Amino acid sequence: MKPATGPRDAGTERLLILDPQAGAIRHALVGDLPGLLRAGDLLVVNDAATLPASLAGTAPGGARVEVRLAGENPDGTWRAVLFGAGDWRTPTEHRPAPPPLAPGDRIDFAPDLSARVEHVATLHTRLVELRFDRDGAALWTALYRHGRPVQYSYLTAPLELWSVQTPYAARPWAVEAPSAGRPLRFALLSALARRGVRIATLTHAAGLSSTGDVALDAALPLPERFEIPAATVDAIRTTRAAGGRIVAVGTTVVRALEGSAALHHGAVVPGAGVTDLVVRKGFRPRVVDGLFTGMHEPTASHFELLHAFAPDELLDRAYAEAEEHAYLGHEFGDASLLLAGAVS
Amino acid sequence: MELHRAGAVVTGGGRGLGAAVAERLARAGARVVLVARNRAELDLVAARIRSEGGDAHVLVADVGDKRAVYPIAGAAEALAGPIDLVVHAASDLGHVPLRLLLDTDCEELEHVLAVNVLGPFRLTKALAGSMVLRGRGTVVNVTSDASVAAYPRWGAYGVSKAALDHLGRIWGAELAGTGVRFVTVDPGEMDTKMHADAMPEADRSTLPSPDVAADRIVAMIRAIESVPDGARLEASSWTPPASTGATAEGKETRS
Numbered sequence: 001m002k003p004a005t006g007p008r009d010a011g012t013e014r015l016l017i018l019d020p021q022a023g024a025i026r027h028a029l030v031g032d033l034p035g036l037l038r039a040g041d042l043l044v045v046n047d048a049a050t051l052p053a054s055l056a057g058t059a060p061g062g063a064r065v066e067v068r069l070a071g072e073n074p075d076g077t078w079r080a081v082l083f084g085a086g087d088w089r090t091p092t093e094h095r096p097a098p099p100p101l102a103p104g105d106r107i108d109f110a111p112d113l114s115a116r117v118e119h120v121a122t123l124h125t126r127l128v129e130l131r132f133d134r135d136g137a138a139l140w141t142a143l144y145r146h147g148r149p150v151q152y153s154y155l156t157a158p159l160e161l162w163s164v165q166t167p168y169a170a171r172p173w174a175v176e177a178p179s180a181g182r183p184l185r186f187a188l189l190s191a192l193a194r195r196g197v198r199i200a201t202l203t204h205a206a207g208l209s210s211t212g213d214v215a216l217d218a219a220l221p222l223p224e225r226f227e228i229p230a231a232t233v234d235a236i237r238t239t240r241a242a243g244g245r246i247v248a249v250g251t252t253v254v255r256a257l258e259g260s261a262a263l264h265h266g267a268v269v270p271g272a273g274v275t276d277l278v279v280r281k282g283f284r285p286r287v288v289d290g291l292f293t294g295m296h297e298p299t300a301s302h303f304e305l306l307h308a309f310a311p312d313e314l315l316d317r318a319y320a321e322a323e324e325h326a327y328l329g330h331e332f333g334d335a336s337l338l339l340a341g342a343v344s
Numbered sequence: 345m346e347l348h349r350a351g352a353v354v355t356g357g358g359r360g361l362g363a364a365v366a367e368r369l370a371r372a373g374a375r376v377v378l379v380a381r382n383r384a385e386l387d388l389v390a391a392r393i394r395s396e397g398g399d400a401h402v403l404v405a406d407v408g409d410k411r412a413v414y415p416i417a418g419a420a421e422a423l424a425g426p427i428d429l430v431v432h433a434a435s436d437l438g439h440v441p442l443r444l445l446l447d448t449d450c451e452e453l454e455h456v457l458a459v460n461v462l463g464p465f466r467l468t469k470a471l472a473g474s475m476v477l478r479g480r481g482t483v484v485n486v487t488s489d490a491s492v493a494a495y496p497r498w499g500a501y502g503v504s505k506a507a508l509d510h511l512g513r514i515w516g517a518e519l520a521g522t523g524v525r526f527v528t529v530d531p532g533e534m535d536t537k538m539h540a541d542a543m544p545e546a547d548r549s550t551l552p553s554p555d556v557a558a559d560r561i562v563a564m565i566r567a568i569e570s571v572p573d574g575a576r577l578e579a580s581s582w583t584p585p586a587s588t589g590a591t592a593e594g595k596e597t598r599s
């Protein structure tokens with residue numbers, strides 16, 4: 001599938017509908033979403049804003065490195081993946097390796113920002129825990145001053161910070177955009193509300209989707225933190241009680257809701273948590289009935305997750321159909337809806 | 345709205361009305377993010393708030409700078425989010441001494457509009473979307489009687505505030521019923537640096553402290569459910585609704 005090579009006007013995205021119940025596929029536009037859902041359905045979105053998580057720095061000895069933050073830990077350290085010299089313009093799998101770093105090593109990003117390596121993962125030497133030299137407003141000011149959005153080589157120009165936000169972004173917990181929600185402009189959200197579709201939020205710290213290293217990529221997604229408001233738990237309960245369906249916007253919402261349920265004997269509970277749940281083939285969703293998401297490549301970890309919502313045969317057919325009809329992939333690409341009963 | 349534990353952003357929080365509002369919000373238990381260009385002034389206000397046991401964070405930024413807006417929103421959300429209250433108190437007069445329109449540089453008008461209209465628009469856009477989905481939030485624009493009266497030499501500022509007033513009305517109309525409320529407040533004449541810059545000949549001893557308007561504005565925020573969506577109100581003539589808890593507090597703080 002061809003990637004969308006940069007930000008597009010929201011509202012023009014195509015929508016490939018997969019109905020696992022009917023075994024059917026249909027073409028539509030994202031703007032058709034209100035007609036595809038029913039009054040009483042609940043759409044759950046991830047309201048995490050995307051922080052500029054790529055930092056160019058200098059390692060001990062003077063080697064240039066790129067640090068991609070993967071998420072903040074409860075103790076104030078940050079999980080990060082190291083890359084060698086270069087930037088997003090080089091495909092991650094062709095990037096030179098970073099110099100091996102050890103606990104105590106300092107990475108300098110700017111006169112007002114540096115970090116020390118606290119821990120190097122046993123999984124991979126490129127996966128580290130960092131502690132910055134400042135915290136609070138000084139840290140966040142410096143991160144926003146020196147960080148750039150994480151992006152990949154299929155894009156043609158550096159991304160602006162506003163291009164990686166959803167229309168309803170709040171706390172900057174995500175290191176890559178929870179991009180499934182990007183087409184959900186307020187005109188569309190209003191149309192959904194008029195249809196009787198309810199909308200609820202959660203915050204999930206969407207992590208890195210790719211590192212270019214086979215061993216590291218196999219470990220993705222790493223554990224991610226999330227927070228589910230009480231109002232959303234209530235909305236899920238009342239929706240299900242009334243026979244409505246829970247439709248997740250993006251794979252991160254699936255991970256948060258199913259992750260919460262996995263931690264609490266099948267029930268989504270309000271509050272914060274960290275999930276290491278990996279949703280893949282054979283996983284039986286306990287909370288989420290359907291998924292509105294981007295167009296994912298069969299090799300991506302996001303695609304793995306789709307197997308929990310549709311049989312292989314339907315996914316293969318949908319992928320071929322998307323290729324044939326020139327759907328665009330990745331974060332600025334087209335969308336898909338996996339929902340029983342959506343093709344009638 | 346409930347201010348205890350609410351995340352609040354106050355632009356122009358380094359002095360004058362912005363600082364006075366921020367201190368009151370912090371006293372009511374809000375977690376306040378102060379935004380302005382001058383770090384020394386912001387640090388003083390934050391230190392006063394913290395010395396009273398309040399929660400304050402300082403972001404040095406220019407709200408008139410397009411590239412500063414998402415960093416402000418993101419850092420504020422990280423430090424005190426979810427942000428449920430924004431007070432746009434930052435404002436620029438343009439050239440002082442104030443000039444006639446025929447003497448006003450076009451770039452000067454552009455700059456005043458960038459700070460007084462585009463800045464509040466951009467920052468509101470960055471923060472209000474999530475408020476709508478949460479079903480709660482308050483946005484306060486600070487305006488001036490110069491938005492209504494055609495005072496000679498107040499052209500750039502007056503035009504920007506008239507635009508801000510109308511922006512508030514349209515925000516209010518579009519988001520009516522979502523739980524996100526907009527109000528535009530004319531604080532009246534106050535003894536501030538801005539007033540002295542604009543009218544250096546005025547006798548400062550005759551002007552009320554910004555504390556008086558700040559008390560009213562905070563009472564208004566507490567009673568925001570009773571304020572018509574997007575309304576433009578004068579702080580001096582507004583009275584809290586009799587039937588809400590805000591009444592007593594409003595009177596108390598003014599006594």
